[in-house]
Amino acid sequence: xxxxxxxxxxxxxxxxxxxxxxxxxxxxxxxxxxxxxxxxxxxxxxxxxxxxxxxxxxxxxxxxxxxxxxxxxxxxxxxxxxxxxxxxxxxxxxxxxxxxxxxxxxxxxxxxxxxxxxxxxxxxxxxxxxxxxxxxxxxxxxxxxxxxxxxxxxxxxxxxxxxxxxxxxxxxxxxxxxxxxxxxxxxxxxxxxxxxxxxxxxxxxxxxxxxxxxxxxxxxxxxxxxxxxxxxxxxxxxxxxxxxxxxxxxxxxxxxxxxxxxxxxxxxxxxxxxxxxxxxxxxxxxxxxxxxxxxxxxxxxxxxxxxxxxxxxxxxxxxxxxxxxxxxxxxxxxxxxxxxxxxxxxxxxxxxxxxxxxxxxxxxxxxxxxxxxxxxxxxxxxxxxxxxxxxxxxxxxxxxxxxxxxxxxxxxxxxxxxxxxxxxxxxxxxxxxxxxxxxxxxxxxxxxxxxxxxxxxxxxxxxxxxxxxxxxxxxxxxxxxxxxxxxxxxxxxxxxxxxxxxxxxxxxxxxxxxxxxxxxxxxxxxxxxxxxxxxxxxxxxxxxxxxxxxxxxxxxxxxxxxxxxxxxxxxxxxxxxxxxxxxxxxxxxxxxxxxxxxxxxxxxxxxxxxxxxxxxxxxxxxxxxxxxxxxxxxxxxxxxxxxxxxxxxxxxxxxxxxxxxxxxxxxxxxxxxxxxxxxxxxxxxxxxxxxxxxxxxxxxxxxxxxxxxxxxxxxxxxxxxxxxxxxxxxxxxxxxxxxxxxxxxxxxxxxxxxxxxxxxxxxxxxxxxxxxxxxxxxxxxxxxxxxxxxxxxxxxxxxxxxxx
Ligand SMILES: Cc1cc2nc3c(=O)[nH]c(=O)nc-3n(C[C@H](O)[C@H](O)[C@H](O)COP(=O)(O)OP(=O)(O)OC[C@H]3O[C@@H](n4cnc5c(N)ncnc54)[C@H](O)[C@@H]3O)c2cc1C
Ligand SMILES: NC(=O)c1ccc[n+]([C@@H]2O[C@H](COP(=O)([O-])OP(=O)(O)OC[C@H]3O[C@@H](n4cnc5c(N)ncnc54)[C@H](O)[C@@H]3O)[C@@H](O)[C@H]2O)c1
Ligand code: SF4
Ligand code: FES
Numbered sequence: 001x002x003x004x005x006x007x008x009x010x011x012x013x014x015x016x017x018x019x020x021x022x023x024x025x026x027x028x029x030x031x032x033x034x035x036x037x038x039x040x041x042x043x044x045x046x047x048x049x050x051x052x053x054x055x056x057x058x059x060x061x062x063x064x065x066x067x068x069x070x071x072x073x074x075x076x077x078x079x080x081x082x083x084x085x086x087x088x089x090x091x092x093x094x095x096x097x098x099x100x101x102x103x104x105x106x107x108x109x110x111x112x113x114x115x116x117x118x119x120x121x122x123x124x125x126x127x128x129x130x131x132x133x134x135x136x137x138x139x140x141x142x143x144x145x146x147x148x149x150x151x152x153x154x155x156x157x158x159x160x161x162x163x164x165x166x167x168x169x170x171x172x173x174x175x176x177x178x179x180x181x182x183x184x185x186x187x188x189x190x191x192x193x194x195x196x197x198x199x200x201x202x203x204x205x206x207x208x209x210x211x212x213x214x215x216x217x218x219x220x221x222x223x224x225x226x227x228x229x230x231x232x233x234x235x236x237x238x239x240x241x242x243x244x245x246x247x248x249x250x251x252x253x254x255x256x257x258x259x260x261x262x263x264x265x266x267x268x269x270x271x272x273x274x275x276x277x278x279x280x281x282x283x284x285x286x287x288x289x290x291x292x293x294x295x296x297x298x299x300x301x302x303x304x305x306x307x308x309x310x311x312x313x314x315x316x317x318x319x320x321x322x323x324x325x326x327x328x329x330x331x332x333x334x335x336x337x338x339x340x341x342x343x344x345x346x347x348x349x350x351x352x353x354x355x356x357x358x359x360x361x362x363x364x365x366x367x368x369x370x371x372x373x374x375x376x377x378x379x380x381x382x383x384x385x386x387x388x389x390x391x392x393x394x395x396x397x398x399x400x401x402x403x404x405x406x407x408x409x410x411x412x413x414x415x416x417x418x419x420x421x422x423x424x425x426x427x428x429x430x431x432x433x434x435x436x437x438x439x440x441x442x443x444x445x446x447x448x449x450x451x452x453x454x455x456x457x458x459x460x461x462x463x464x465x466x467x468x469x470x471x472x473x474x475x476x477x478x479x480x481x482x483x484x485x486x487x488x489x490x491x492x493x494x495x496x497x498x499x500x501x502x503x504x505x506x507x508x509x510x511x512x513x514x515x516x517x518x519x520x521x522x523x524x525x526x527x528x529x530x531x532x533x534x535x536x537x538x539x540x541x542x543x544x545x546x547x548x549x550x551x552x553x554x555x556x557x558x559x560x561x562x563x564x565x566x567x568x569x570x571x572x573x574x575x576x577x578x579x580x581x582x583x584x585x586x587x588x589x590x591x592x593x594x595x596x597x598x599x600x601x602x603x604x605x606x607x608x609x610x611x612x613x614x615x616x617x618x619x620x621x622x623x624x625x626x627x628x629x630x631x632x633x634x635x636x637x638x639x640x641x642x643x644x645x646x647x648x649x650x651x652x653x654x655x656x657x658x659x660x661x662x663x664x665x666x667x668x669x670x671x672x673x674x675x676x677x678x679x680x681x682x683x684x685x686x687x688x689x690x691x692x693x694x695x696x697x698x699x700x701x702x703x704x705x706x707x708x709x710x711x712x713x714x715x716x717x718x719x720x721x722x723x724x725x726x727x728x729x730x731x732x733x734x735x736x737x738x739x740x741x742x743x744x745x746x747x748x749x750x751x752x753x754x755x756x757x758x759x760x761x762x763x764x765x766x767x768x769x770x771x772x773x774x775x776x777x778x779x780x781x782x783x784x785x786x787x788x789x790x791x792x793x794x795x796x797x798x799x800x801x802x803x804x
Contacts, residue, residue: 003031006303007092007102009082009247011036013045013452014276014292015108016064021300023072029304033075033100035082035092040132041066046289046420046453048135049156049321052163057519058132060483063451085251087269104271104303107248107259111241111277111287116151120213126235129160141234142167146557149173149222149232151210153180155320157238158197162322164234165201170557172203172230174210174222176239184318184329188345189352189368196325196350205230243278243285258285263310265299275299282313289420289452290314317378317419319371319455328371331364331381332356339363360386375459379415408462417459420452428463438468481739482521484513489739492526496533504530504541525740528627531663532735535776548625551797552783553610556603561610563602565619566660569634569652569672570598576619583616595624597631597669611794614784621784623661627741630669632656633681637674637691644674646691651720652680655727661780664731665738665747683711686744687727692716696723700730700756701748709745712753714760726760729769732776733759736769 006022008015011034019032036042040062047061069076077094084093091101113128115121125145127137138160142148148164150157153175161171173180179190180197194204209225213235221231243258254260254268258280265273265281276292277285286292291314301308317330335341335356343354351369355362355377361384365377380387408417413426431437431446440460444450450457480486487495492511501507504526508518518526523544531538548554553561565580580600584592590604599622605613614621623630632655635641637648652672659668671680674691682688684704688711690697695718702711714730717723733756738747748756760766787793 001028003029004103005101006030006032006104006106007100008032008034008106008108009092010108010110010276010278011038011040011042011076011078012108012110012276013042013063013289014110014296015106016042017293018106018108018275018296018299019074020064021296022304025300025304025306027072030104031075032073033077033102034069035077035080035094035100037079037081038131038133039079041069041076041078043132044452045131046321048129048132049159049163050454051135052129052138052160052167053321053323054163054166054520055323056483058135059515083247085248085253085272087252087272090271102271105273106299106303107253107267107272107274107278108276109244109247109278111285112244113237114240114242115237116210116239118210118212120215120219121237123213123215123219124217125215125219125233126213126237128237129156130241138164138234138236139167142169145233146170147172147232148234148236149230150236150238151222152236152238152240153177153204153206154183154238154240155181155318157236158193158202159321160236160238161197161202162200164236169234170203171201172205172232173197174205174208174224174230176207176209178207180204180206181320181327181329184333184366185327185368186334186354186366188343189327189329189354189366192350192352192368193320193325193327197322200322200324241277241287243280245278248274248278256280256283263298263312264302264308265295265311266302273299273303281311284313286314286316288316288318290422291316293421315378315382317374317381319374319419319453321453321455326367326369326371328367328374329365330374330378331362332358333364333366357387360388362387375416375419375456376411378419379412382416408459409466417463418447418449418452418456420456421448421450423447423449425463428460429467432464432467438464440464481525482519484508484515484518484522485511487511489525489529493529493533496529502530502534502538504544528663528665528740532776535772536779549627551607551610552621552625552787553605554625558604560604560606562624563605563610563613563617564595564599564622564624565617566622566656567599567619568656569632569649571634571649571653572600579617579619583613586616587613589613595631596633598633599624599631608798610798611784611788615788617784620660620782626663627666628661628663628668629656629659630667633669633671633685635673635679637672641674643677644691645693646674646696647720648672648674648680648689648691651689651696651723654720654724658724658777659727659731661782662731662735662777664735665740666743668731668734668744670727684708685711687711687730689723694718696720698723698726701745701753703743703745707745709749712748714753714757725766725770728773729760729766730756732769732773735776736772 042064044061044063050056051058081095082092083095091099093099113130127134148169148171150161150173153173161173164171179187180193181190210222211225212223213219214221219235221229223229245255245259248259249255259267259274259278261267261274261279261281265275267274275295277287294314295311298308298311315331320327333356339356339358341354341356345352354366356364362380367374411425414424417423417425427447428443431443435446437443437446440457443460450460481489495511507526527541527544542550553563555561587609589602593601595601632652634648634652638644668686670687671682671685672689673680673682676690678690682690683699684702688699688702697716698714699711700714703709734744
């Protein structure tokens with residue numbers, strides 16, 4: 001049988017998924033040609049948010065690479081835009097002048113970002129957030145500019161804002177409505193979300209209408225309708241999208257907001273179909289992948305001549321992809337005359353749950369703070385589940401108590417695990433039992449679950465665990481250190497030790513990295529692991545360090561640096577203070593500030609002045625920029641305070657002198673207080689000491705930052721020497737077993753206090769740890785002094801005009 005010609009316009013998520021569905025049915029029916037305006041093969045647009053947030057890389061979001069097209073005999077024309085359809089002659093015309101005949105034509109042209117029609121919207125530094133190119137523009141801009149304004153506090157705007165914060169920018173979100181994500185949330189959840197994001201460092205201007213973007217060539221700021229202004233050197237427009245229909249419209253296809261389609265995705269023109277964000281079904285153009293994939297399934301069956309149910313529209317559910325925030329919304333989430341809400345608000349835990357009922361039917365839900373019940377509620381909404389009065393409130397209680405806390409165990413087989421791809425628990429179990437899948441990646445390949453936003457991965461892993469029991473190889477679920485490798489941190493460290501690897505490049509080569517140069521996640525991590533394993537031999541790779549560590553000073557908003565000299569135990573003297581004062585005058589340092597760690601911060605130092613400032617100060621670096629020991633805060637203790645029972649300053653100074661400059665997975669802060677009043681805040685440090693009658697209490701895993709955590713009491717010891725010895729072993733164990741960039745507070749939560757105690761209780765192990773610590777300490781040098789004495793480094797790093 002001669003194959004029919006199937007042409008797809010739009011190489012995006014919905015169109016190519018429809019083609020995959022066609023190929024699943026038969027590879028013999030069609031000769032397929034795909035046109036795509038972008039230069040890339042089919043990629044996961046959803047993960048652009050994760051690329052911007054630094055969780056993955058552009059090269060790792062490809063869904064189907066160029067080989068896939070070849071293997072399936074698909075003609076792919078990238079960087080080629082279809083500009084016209086001649087439905088009479090049944091061909092499409094491209095911007096390169098090609099005329100491609102079709103028997104069946106699918107339009108999947110997606111959406112275009114809505115750009116506010118205001119003066120200045122075309123200035124340099126104003127961008128949408130839709131594709132790889134936009135993402136690259138933002139990544140690049142963040143290297144040279146500092147102030148970002150995101151217009152639009154919807155899903156896209158907030159995910160972009162989080163990404164820009166991660167890139168070190170100052171971010172203000174400008175939103176039209178009185179609360180965030182008003183299209184997905186009610187005012188309570190919207191306000192809770194705002195508070196949480198403010199804690200993360202985002203600023204908000206609500207109920208603001210942008211009137212103008214001003215600046216010379218590049219944007220310099222925004223002007224609002226109330227006359228106020230905001231400075232900005234990067235502006236992201238995230239105010240919604242509109243279906244990309246222009247070409248279809250001009251070719252005579254019926255278009256409303258989107259390309260109008262019926263229940264089989266047919267347009268008004270025979271043999272022309274539309275799918276994805278460009279299509280409008282029953283008056284709705286959808287903007288999330290789940291409905292688009294449902295459409296693709298129906299369309300594929302229809303054009304392959306396989307019997308199918310009609311597409312009847314979709315109920316939507318959304319989840320915000322911002323780490324540290326759980327927000328879920330589904331269905332009809334606002335209460336009205338005929339819809340009543342049941343709400344639970346845990347003010348202490350900041351958890352808000354709401355379900356909306358029409359009569360006894362669940363029609364919508366909003367969850368904030370804990371979205372683990374999202375899938376279950378979404379399944380009930382989809383099924384229009386009829387619920388009795390007694391069930392109403394219990395639905396908002398955590399499920400799974402009777403199944404040992406496992407939410408997944410308590411789910412029915414037909415309940416959806418992967419919302420994006422509509423994959424049920426039963427379908428995953430079937431893939432495990434009948435197709436032999438035994439890892440999340442295999443489930444992804446078999447069922448598509450976790451292939452889109454990836455948010456369902458933990459649930460997929462739980463289904464695997466429940467189904468395979470003890471035969472489930474948990475290590476397959478290990479977290480790779482980055483997307484350049486499938487190896488976890490423990491595997492990489494083990495290989496470094498076993499194979500005696502000594503260079504970053506060598507690790508990448510020998511362990512089969514997928515990239516030649518690695519990425520911003522793995523390079524600093526490998527640099528740390530290599531140094532930790534081979535302290536005396538490894539030569540630190542400056543280029544693999546984050547900018548502050550490379551420059552040995554903290555870069556500030558305006559491109560100047562801050563300099564914090566070491567002040568052991570927060571104790572200083574007149575000579576040091578005099579020298580600091582002289583340096584401040586000589587280099588015209590604009591701000592001198594006392595830090596929370598009891599030292600002096602010189603802010604606003606010019607890059608080229610750094611080595612001269614360090615030379616004149618003649619004090620050791622305080623490592624305020626480093627993944628290393630920061631400060632040892634002390635109270636005045638027994639020498640001066642009438643409550644003091646111990647020499648807190650003495651122990652603090654000894655600790656700081658011993659461990660200064662030590663490289664650790666993340667920063668480490670210590671504090672020593674001489675009595676339980678704990679004036680030095682010892683309970684909120686990575687290691688804290690509290691003087692008691694006859695000795696010291698040692699607390700570990702405390703944190704006073706974004707995730708506040710009180711320290712756990714590790715030991716009570718009698719002498720300062722014992723305290724030093726335990727600190728040494730404890731810190732070394734943290735160095736050897738934590739993930740790079742894992743604070744002690746997170747590490748303790750992960751490995752458990754009992755585990756750490758059991759390691760340190762073992763005298764043999766403790767001794768070995770202390771010995772390895774001594775080895776690590778034996779090679780430390782003061783970096784400021786080294787640079788001051790090294791003309792070459794001084795020139796390269798501090799006298800070049802280009803910012804490194
Ligand atoms: C940053 C970001 C995060 C997102 N996060 C989520 C999420 O978490 N969950 C979710 O469900 N959805 C999310 N979305 C939305 C989701 O990505 C879209 O719904 C989905 O990509 C739409 O698929 P599509 O194929 O219809 O359009 P697209 O993926 O946009 O594909 C259309 C393609 O067609 C090409 N094209 C257009 N016209 C022509 C022409 N005439 N000739 C040739 N080629 C043409 C375009 O260049 C484009 O490559 C997100 C979107 C963005 C931008
Ligand atoms: N996690 C996810 O599911 C996810 C993530 C990103 C994007 N997306 C999808 O991508 C598409 C685009 O997202 P979006 O957030 O741009 O669309 P959206 O329509 O959901 O939100 C746009 C927001 O911009 C606000 N807005 C409109 N005009 C404004 C103005 N002049 N000034 C300030 N604010 C204004 C609106 O009030 C609205 O809340 C949507 O379809 C969305 O569903 C989804
Ligand atoms: S912690 Fe105790 S000893 Fe130290 S300053 Fe406070 S009250 Fe005095
Ligand atoms: S829920 Fe998005 S990939 Fe499964």
